[in-house]
Amino acid sequence: MSGYAVEVKNLTKRFGGLIAVNEVSMSVKPGEIFSVIGPNGAGKTTFFNLLTGINKPDSGNLLLDGRDVVGLAPEQVAARGVGRTFQNIRLFGAMTVLENVLVGRYVHIRTPYPSALARTPGCRREEKKAAERSLELLDYMGIASRAGELARNLSYGEQRRLEIARALALDPRLLLLDEPAAGMNPQETEELKKLIRALRTDMDLTVVLIEHDMSMVMSISDRIVVLQFGSVIAEGLPAEIRANTKVIEAYLGSGAAAGGGAASSDPATTESRAAAGNGATGEHHA
Amino acid sequence: MLDSLLSLLPQILFEGLLLGFVYAMIALGYTMVYGVLELINFAHSEIFMIGAVAGVEIFRSLSNIIHNGYLLLLVAIVVGGLVSGLVAIAMERFAYRPLRRRGTTNRLVPLITAVGVSFVLQDLVRLIEALWHNEFFLRMASVSDLEGSVTVLGIFIQYKSIVVIVVSLAMLAGLNLLVNKTRLGTAIRTVAQDMDTARLMGINPDRVVSSTFFIGGSLGGVAGVLFALQYTTISPYSGFLPGIKAFTAAVLGGIGNIPGAMVGGLVLGELETLAGTYLPTLTNGTIGTEYKDIIAFLVLILLLLFRPQGLLGQIVKEKV
Numbered sequence: 001m002s003g004y005a006v007e008v009k010n011l012t013k014r015f016g017g018l019i020a021v022n023e024v025s026m027s028v029k030p031g032e033i034f035s036v037i038g039p040n041g042a043g044k045t046t047f048f049n050l051l052t053g054i055n056k057p058d059s060g061n062l063l064l065d066g067r068d069v070v071g072l073a074p075e076q077v078a079a080r081g082v083g084r085t086f087q088n089i090r091l092f093g094a095m096t097v098l099e100n101v102l103v104g105r106y107v108h109i110r111t112p113y114p115s116a117l118a119r120t121p122g123c124r125r126e127e128k129k130a131a132e133r134s135l136e137l138l139d140y141m142g143i144a145s146r147a148g149e150l151a152r153n154l155s156y157g158e159q160r161r162l163e164i165a166r167a168l169a170l171d172p173r174l175l176l177l178d179e180p181a182a183g184m185n186p187q188e189t190e191e192l193k194k195l196i197r198a199l200r201t202d203m204d205l206t207v208v209l210i211e212h213d214m215s216m217v218m219s220i221s222d223r224i225v226v227l228q229f230g231s232v233i234a235e236g237l238p239a240e241i242r243a244n245t246k247v248i249e250a251y252l253g254s255g256a257a258a259g260g261g262a263a264s265s266d267p268a269t270t271e272s273r274a275a276a277g278n279g280a281t282g283e284h285h286a
Numbered sequence: 287m288l289d290s291l292l293s294l295l296p297q298i299l300f301e302g303l304l305l306g307f308v309y310a311m312i313a314l315g316y317t318m319v320y321g322v323l324e325l326i327n328f329a330h331s332e333i334f335m336i337g338a339v340a341g342v343e344i345f346r347s348l349s350n351i352i353h354n355g356y357l358l359l360l361v362a363i364v365v366g367g368l369v370s371g372l373v374a375i376a377m378e379r380f381a382y383r384p385l386r387r388r389g390t391t392n393r394l395v396p397l398i399t400a401v402g403v404s405f406v407l408q409d410l411v412r413l414i415e416a417l418w419h420n421e422f423f424l425r426m427a428s429v430s431d432l433e434g435s436v437t438v439l440g441i442f443i444q445y446k447s448i449v450v451i452v453v454s455l456a457m458l459a460g461l462n463l464l465v466n467k468t469r470l471g472t473a474i475r476t477v478a479q480d481m482d483t484a485r486l487m488g489i490n491p492d493r494v495v496s497s498t499f500f501i502g503g504s505l506g507g508v509a510g511v512l513f514a515l516q517y518t519t520i521s522p523y524s525g526f527l528p529g530i531k532a533f534t535a536a537v538l539g540g541i542g543n544i545p546g547a548m549v550g551g552l553v554l555g556e557l558e559t560l561a562g563t564y565l566p567t568l569t570n571g572t573i574g575t576e577y578k579d580i581i582a583f584l585v586l587i588l589l590l591l592f593r594p595q596g597l598l599g600q601i602v603k604e605k606v
Contacts, residue, residue: 054482054485075485075489078485078486078488090482092483102472103472103476103484103489104487106472107489109469166487170488
C-alpha cells in the first residue's frame with residue numbers, strides 16, 4: 001500500500017457569514033510532501049478539519065484515491081488511514097505514552113468487546129500484537145524508553161514525537177501535520193525534517209503539513225499551496241512560491257511587492273521573524 | 287454510657303460498610319457517565335430501582351424452582367444487572383443521544399431530560415407492577431439459607447451481608463480491571479479526556495457512551511438487587527433517596543473520578559450510620575435517627591465549601 005492520492009475539488013466551508021474555506025481545489029500525489037501555508041486565519045486548520053471529518057463542508061468533494069470521504073464521521077475517516085497531529089498538542093495526558101499509541105491501534109483490532117472482556121486467546125494475541133507494534137513506533141520516534149510515563153510528564157519535544165507516533169499507529173496512508181515545528185529550535189526543526197522525509201519512505205505515506213517556519217517549508221516540500229482568506233492564491237514548487245508576487249503581497253501587504261526589495265519581501269524572512277517569538281527562528285534558506 | 291456506645295462501634299462500622307458499598311456501586315454509574323458526557327444522569331436512581339425490582343421478581347418467581355438461596359441470588363444478580371444495563375442503554379439511545387446529535391450545548395437541557403426520564407421510569411415500573419401483582423410495594427422473599435448469621439468479634443453478621451460485601455468487592459475490582467486494562471476501558475478513558483481527539487483515533491464515541499451506560503447501569507442494577515436483599519422493602523420510588531445519596535457520594539469523592547466514587551460511597555455510608563446511631567444518644571433524643579439523611583447532605587455542603595473538587599478531585603485528575 002502506498003500513500004493516498006488526495007483530490008480536493010471546490011471545497012467550501014462557511015461559519016455564519018464567514019467563508020473559512022472558499023472553493024479550494026488541489027491535488028496531492030501519492031508519496032508527496034505537500035505544504036499548506038498562508039497568513040493567520042487563512043483557513044488552514046479548517047481545511048484540516050474538513051479533511052478529517054471534524055467539520056462537514058458546505059459543498060465540494062474530498063477524494064482519497066478517488067473515493068469521496070465527505071460525510072464520513074471523524075472515526076470513519078481515521079479508520080481509512082488518515083492520521084493527524086495538532087497545532088496545540090492534544091495527547092491523552094492522563095494516560096501512559098504506550099496507551100496513547102495503543103489507542104491508535106484499536107481500529108485494527110477486530111475482536112468484539114465481549115470476547116475482549118472474556119480475554120479469549122485470539123483477542124490476547126491481537127492485543128499483544130498491538131502492543132508490540134506500538135512499542136516499535138515509539139522506538140522509531142526515539143521515545144520507547146518513556147513508554148510507561150504519563151503523557152503529560154513528557155517534555156514538549158517528546159510530546160510532539162508522541163503525537164506523531166500516535167497518528168502512525170493508525171497505519172495511515174495520509175499523515176496530516178499541523179505546525180509540527182512550532183516551538184522548536186533550529187536543531188530540532190532540522191531533526192524533524194529528516195524524520196518526515198524518513199517517514200514518507202519507511203511508512204509509505206503521503207504527508208500534508210501546515211507550517212509557519214518558511215525555511216522548513218521551502219526545503220522539505222515537494223509542492224506548496226498558499227491560502228489567503230480561505231482561497232488558493234498560489235500552488236507550485238517551492239521556488240515558484242518564493243517568487244510569486246501574490247504570495248509576497250499576502251504576507252506583507254500590497255505595497256511591499258511593488259515598492260520593496262526582493263530581500264525584505266521574501267516571505268521566508270518575515271515568517272522567520274514572526275516565528276522568532278515562539279523560539280522558532282531559522283533563516284536557513286539559501 | 288460511653289462504654290456502651292463504644293461497644294456498639296464495631297457493629298455500626300460494619301453496617302456502615304454495607305450501606306457504603308451499595309452507595310459506591312450506584313455512585314460509579316453517576317461518575318462514569320459524568321466522566322464521559324459531563325451529564326448528571328439523575329435517572330440513574332431509577333436504574334438502581336429497576337435492578338432492585340428485577341431482583342425481587344426473580345426471588346418471587348423462582349424461589350419455588352431454585353431451592354439453593356445462593357444460586358437464586360446469583361440468577362437475581364445477573365438478571366438485575368442485565369436488565370438495568372439494557373434499560374440504561376435504551377435511555378441513552380432514545381433520550382440523550384438525540385440531544386447530542388442536535389448539538390445542544392446547554393447543559394440544562396439533558397439535565398431536565400434526565401429528571402423527566404426518571405419520572406417516566408418510576409411510573410412505568412409502577413404500572414407494570416400494578417397490572418402484574420395488583421400492588422407496587424414489593425417485599426423481597428426471604429430464602430432460609432441466606433438468613434443465617436454468625437458473630438465475629440462481637441459483630442453480628444448475616445450471611446447475606448457477607449454476600450453483599452463479596453459481590454461489591456468483586457464488581458469494584460472487575461470495574462477497575464475493565465477500565466484500566468482492557469481495550470474498552472482505554473477507549474472510555476480517551477473519550478472522557480477528549481472526545482474529538484478520540485474520534486480522530488478511530489474510536490466511535492457512540493459505542494463508548496453506550497458501553498459506559500451499560501457498565502454503570504449494570505453496577506447500579508446489581509446494587510439494587512443487593513439493596514433489596516439487605517433492606518427487603520422496595521417500591522418504584524425506592525430509587526430516589528439511595529440515588530441522591532449516591533450522587534452525593536460521587537460529588538464527595540470528586541465527580542468523574544472512579545476511585546473517588548468508591549471512597550465517597552464508603553465515607554457517606556459510615557457517616558450516615560454513625561450519625562443515625564450516636565446522635566440521638568449524644569443529644570438526649572433531641573436529634574433523632576431520622577435526621578441521618580440530613581447529616582449526609584450537611585457533610586456534602588460543608589465539603590463543597592472547603593473542598594469543591596471533592597475528596598480525590600485534586601489528587602487524581604483523571605476522569606473515569
